[in-house]
Amino acid sequence: MNKKGLTPKDFISIGIFTAIWFVVEFVFGMLGYIHPYIVAAYVVMLPLAGAIPMMLFYTKVEKFGMLTIMSILIAIIMFVTGMGYLGAPITILSGLIADLIAKSGNYKKFPKTVLSYGVFCLWICANYFPILVTADAYRQDLVDAGYSAEYCENLFRAINPHTIAILLIVCFICGCLGAFIGKAAVKKHFEKAGIA
Amino acid sequence: MSAKLDPRTKLYMILVVSAVVMMSATTPLLWGVRIAMTMIPLILLVAEKRYASALRFTILYAIALVLTFRFLSEESTGIVESLLIGYCGIAVQFLPALITAWYVVRTTKIDEFMSAMQRMHVPDGIAISLAVVMRFFPTIKEEYASITDAMKMRGIAFGGGRPSKMVEYRMIPLLFSCVNIGDELSAAAITRGLGGKVKRTSVEELHLRVFDWLLILAFTAAAGIFVVFKYIL
Amino acid sequence: MSENFIKIKHVHFKYKGSEKGLLDDLSLTIPKGETLLLTGASGSGKTTIIRLINGLIPHYYQGDLEGSISVAGYDIVKTELYELAGVVGTVFQNPRSQFFSVDTDGEIVFGPENIGMETGKIKERKQDIVSEMHIEKLMGRSLFELSGGEKQSIACASVAALLPEIILLDEPSSNLDQGAIGNLREVIKRWKAQGKTIIISEHRLWYLKDLVDRVIYMETGKIRHEWSGWEFAAMDSEKVRSLQMRPLKVSDILASDFAGSDIQTQEISDGVVLKDFYFSYNRKPYLIRKKKFQQNDEGLSLCIPKLTLPKNTVIGVIGHNGTGKSTFLKCVCGLEKDCHGIIETDGKEYKGKERLKICYMVMQDVNHQLFTDSVQGEVLLSMEEEDKERCDQILQSLGILEFKEKHPMALSGGQKQRVAIASAIAADAKLMLFDEPTSGLDFCHMEKVGGLLKSLADAGNTVLVATHDPELIELCCDYVLCIENGRVGYLRVVERS
Numbered sequence: 001m002n003k004k005g006l007t008p009k010d011f012i013s014i015g016i017f018t019a020i021w022f023v024v025e026f027v028f029g030m031l032g033y034i035h036p037y038i039v040a041a042y043v044v045m046l047p048l049a050g051a052i053p054m055m056l057f058y059t060k061v062e063k064f065g066m067l068t069i070m071s072i073l074i075a076i077i078m079f080v081t082g083m084g085y086l087g088a089p090i091t092i093l094s095g096l097i098a099d100l101i102a103k104s105g106n107y108k109k110f111p112k113t114v115l116s117y118g119v120f121c122l123w124i125c126a127n128y129f130p131i132l133v134t135a136d137a138y139r140q141d142l143v144d145a146g147y148s149a150e151y152c153e154n155l156f157r158a159i160n161p162h163t164i165a166i167l168l169i170v171c172f173i174c175g176c177l178g179a180f181i182g183k184a185a186v187k188k189h190f191e192k193a194g195i196a
Numbered sequence: 197m198s199a200k201l202d203p204r205t206k207l208y209m210i211l212v213v214s215a216v217v218m219m220s221a222t223t224p225l226l227w228g229v230r231i232a233m234t235m236i237p238l239i240l241l242v243a244e245k246r247y248a249s250a251l252r253f254t255i256l257y258a259i260a261l262v263l264t265f266r267f268l269s270e271e272s273t274g275i276v277e278s279l280l281i282g283y284c285g286i287a288v289q290f291l292p293a294l295i296t297a298w299y300v301v302r303t304t305k306i307d308e309f310m311s312a313m314q315r316m317h318v319p320d321g322i323a324i325s326l327a328v329v330m331r332f333f334p335t336i337k338e339e340y341a342s343i344t345d346a347m348k349m350r351g352i353a354f355g356g357g358r359p360s361k362m363v364e365y366r367m368i369p370l371l372f373s374c375v376n377i378g379d380e381l382s383a384a385a386i387t388r389g390l391g392g393k394v395k396r397t398s399v400e401e402l403h404l405r406v407f408d409w410l411l412i413l414a415f416t417a418a419a420g421i422f423v424v425f426k427y428i429l
Numbered sequence: 430m431s432e433n434f435i436k437i438k439h440v441h442f443k444y445k446g447s448e449k450g451l452l453d454d455l456s457l458t459i460p461k462g463e464t465l466l467l468t469g470a471s472g473s474g475k476t477t478i479i480r481l482i483n484g485l486i487p488h489y490y491q492g493d494l495e496g497s498i499s500v501a502g503y504d505i506v507k508t509e510l511y512e513l514a515g516v517v518g519t520v521f522q523n524p525r526s527q528f529f530s531v532d533t534d535g536e537i538v539f540g541p542e543n544i545g546m547e548t549g550k551i552k553e554r555k556q557d558i559v560s561e562m563h564i565e566k567l568m569g570r571s572l573f574e575l576s577g578g579e580k581q582s583i584a585c586a587s588v589a590a591l592l593p594e595i596i597l598l599d600e601p602s603s604n605l606d607q608g609a610i611g612n613l614r615e616v617i618k619r620w621k622a623q624g625k626t627i628i629i630s631e632h633r634l635w636y637l638k639d640l641v642d643r644v645i646y647m648e649t650g651k652i653r654h655e656w657s658g659w660e661f662a663a664m665d666s667e668k669v670r671s672l673q674m675r676p677l678k679v680s681d682i683l684a685s686d687f688a689g690s691d692i693q694t695q696e697i698s699d700g701v702v703l704k705d706f707y708f709s710y711n712r713k714p715y716l717i718r719k720k721k722f723q724q725n726d727e728g729l730s731l732c733i734p735k736l737t738l739p740k741n742t743v744i745g746v747i748g749h750n751g752t753g754k755s756t757f758l759k760c761v762c763g764l765e766k767d768c769h770g771i772i773e774t775d776g777k778e779y780k781g782k783e784r785l786k787i788c789y790m791v792m793q794d795v796n797h798q799l800f801t802d803s804v805q806g807e808v809l810l811s812m813e814e815e816d817k818e819r820c821d822q823i824l825q826s827l828g829i830l831e832f833k834e835k836h837p838m839a840l841s842g843g844q845k846q847r848v849a850i851a852s853a854i855a856a857d858a859k860l861m862l863f864d865e866p867t868s869g870l871d872f873c874h875m876e877k878v879g880g881l882l883k884s885l886a887d888a889g890n891t892v893l894v895a896t897h898d899p900e901l902i903e904l905c906c907d908y909v910l911c912i913e914n915g916r917v918g919y920l921r922v923v924e925r926s
Contacts, residue, residue: 350856369800390543392544394544
């Protein structure tokens with residue numbers, strides 16, 4: 001059955017789950033403006049909060065392309081909502097790799113799914129990309145744009161080339177951790193109800 | 197004559213606005229350009245008779261601008277001010293993109309959008325998925341409203357004080373609804389021929405009219421000014 | 430074209446993952462131009478037949494299928510779904526979930542565009558369909574702001590736009606009120622006159638009885654009875670009742686002309702008193718100071734200065750769609766924050782959020798109000814202090830004790846409703862509100878709901894039930910409250926013969 005490639009139903013599922021994931025991300029993303037450390041904490045919050053829908057998503061499509069297309073959609077949405085396109089290649093790349101990992105486990109093996117979701121979550125770090133690549137210019141930009149020096153100071157203390165590695169690792173770990181929580185929620189509700 | 201734009205013009209507007217949003221304004225001239233650019237989608241919203249959202253955005257943007265310029269500066273510290281500065285800064289920074297995106301999403305029909313995607317040689321699958329994303333935001337909103345009503349009625353809006361329950365009680369019913377709706381939606385779409393081998397047609401004929409070209413020109417100029425003044429001069 | 434347009438031969442079918450088969454050696458032939466009604470209890474296989482004909486089985490819903498199905502010369506098993514798009518059209522049950530676009534125009538042309546029709550032709554066809562169905566006033570609007578009936582009209586139009594020879598309708602009236610059902614009837618009538626082959630799966634029978642050529646009664650995956658249209662129309666009500674079908678004739682309990690004696694609310698000495706319920710959607714109270722709605726405000730969606738409801742009774746709330754039934758329920762139980770009504774009962778006043786404590790609404794879509802992973806958990810969640818014994822008692826009294834450990838979402842629609850009612854009882858709600866509890870239920874389940882509402886009233890609750898089903902009112906209501914344009918039309922006693 002699964003040999004046919006993505007069907008229209010799959011494309012619709014991808015659309016639905018992208019919408020849900022984006023709403024989740026948007027809600028938590030709003031918190032980031034309270035304090036720059038929260039921006040850094042995205043790597044913890046988003047993988048955990050998004051895990052439940054994503055784990056359900058993994059059981060719904062189970063075909064190559066599901067994560068790649070989702071990441072393309074996320075890149076497009078991020079671009080449309082003004083988050084820039086610097087991070088787009090990273091987003092799509094992490095989606096593609098995540099897809100390949102999940103495919104190697106036929107979208108059924110849970111350990112592969114954990115790994116795959118961990119990698120998928122790395123796109124969150126793509127949001128930090130402008131901060132890293134154009135650090136000085138970006139900082140000046142922020143100050144000019146009316147951010148306080150304190151906010152910038154904190155932002156750069158939290159996110160800079162030294163911390164990015166840590167952020168990436170934390171993001172990956174939280175992704176894996178989230179996968180377990182998400183899977184538990186899927187088992188508790190959706191499998192028990194017979195729709196996953 | 198209506199102010200109906202070609203969806204490709206709208207996409208181009210988004211492209212330019214989000215690029216400009218990333219380059220912050222440093223001089224009064226650039227601020228002027230940026231504010232002018234924000235005015236365009238606002239005017240377009242009015243032209244489409246979406247007065248309420250146009251008004252809301254204008255007020256929001258104006259407040260953010262005034263606050264940023266008048267009261268806050270590099271030296272501001274303290275909880276309240278840094279909170280305020282965070283929000284105002286972000287509002288001033290990203291509202292132009294948000295307004296443009298809002299305008300585009302609200303005034304572009306799914307059909308026009310699919311047709312534009314096809315014209316730009318975007319694969320059908322991605323076009324379908326994106327169209328579903330657009331259609332699904334209002335659905336999520338509706339479902340979520342019903343769920344929060346139900347939560348209020350049962351007095352579990354705060355999950356008994358446990359954050360994990362707060363998330364669970366919101367997320368689980370929402371996912372159940374979305375999955376069900378998705379199933380029914382797919383069935384209905386497929387029985388009406390979605391995903392066939394034939395090339396899709398569209399009744400929305402796309403033409404770039406004079407007005408479209410004018411806007412494209414204006415936005416290109418704005419982007420040009422930004423690049424020239426920020427990076428060359 | 431062959432005489433027998435649709436041929437289903439010896440079909441067995443079992444959904445993937447389910448234990449028991451749904452269709453059991455079913456054979457059915459349908460000649461071209463026939464209007465066929467499929468009826469029978471929920472789960473008897475009506476919907477499965479619809480899905481066989483439109484190809485969703487086996488291409489979309491997977492399972493074990495044996496036998497052959499041919500529709501207009503196509504072998505369904507070997508035909509891709511999109512090839513059937515111009516041949517078979519389907520109107521589904523839920524108007525909320527079957528549209529793809531966000532605007533009405535886009536939805537009607539969606540099908541023809543998918544099959545790659547020439548744009549000029551599509552436009553012509555859209556014009557024809559729109560004027561034929563008299564839906565000009567719905568054009569150019571967002572689908573999200575339409576009522577259920579209007580959405581269903583658009584769904585019919587979008588199916589018709591593909592000019593299919595065969596039209597299937599899967600419980601199309603489930604979410605519609607009387608007026609919208611009347612429109613639906615007109616649409617079906619027109620299709621019939623155009624010589625289309627029409628197959629309808631439905632519980633509500635009154636609006637179809639003189640339209641159909643043949644009626645098939647299903648039971649546990651088999652055809653149990655078959656009648657010609659006129660035999661069916663002439664069937665006496667006792668036989669209808671013995672087969673657990675919904676009545677063919679809706680007695681005169683229509684919203685407009687419900688006969689019965691008015692009661693003046695002053696006559697009720699001990700009742701639930703609603704005071705100062707005013708609400709409007711149009712005018713949000715503004716910015717700084719929240720303005721309270723007043724009785725003489727203009728454009729109120731709800732205006733009830735004082736209303737006394739007889740205690741411990743079942744009160745049917747009727748009125749056309751969009752006249753404020755749902756608004757009324759939401760305001761009473763305190764979900765609309767800007768409605769500051771007061772509920773008085775047993776000498777106590779309940780204001781604002783306190784209302785939520787004594788009221789409980791069972792929503793039309795119960796899925797929204799089930800949160801936990803077991804039926805027991807659902808009931809315990811409503812209790813101030815968890816009391817497992819009482820929980821068992823409640824579940825027992827509702828006949829769902831056996832599902833105690835199951836996930837609420839794994840249950841059938843009727844069972845879910847009972848779970849919601851169980852949590853209402855557990856929450857000690859005195860005023861229970863039901864929003865369309867029987868839409869889409871077969872007669873057997875409707876009877877059960879009716880019995881349940883009565884027993885809730887006998888146990889000391891006051892039950893308000895908004896409904897479009899005259900049958901339900903006849904079954905269980907003591908009073909009927911008619912809402913017209915957000916005002917109380919009348920409150921009358923239901924007189925039973």
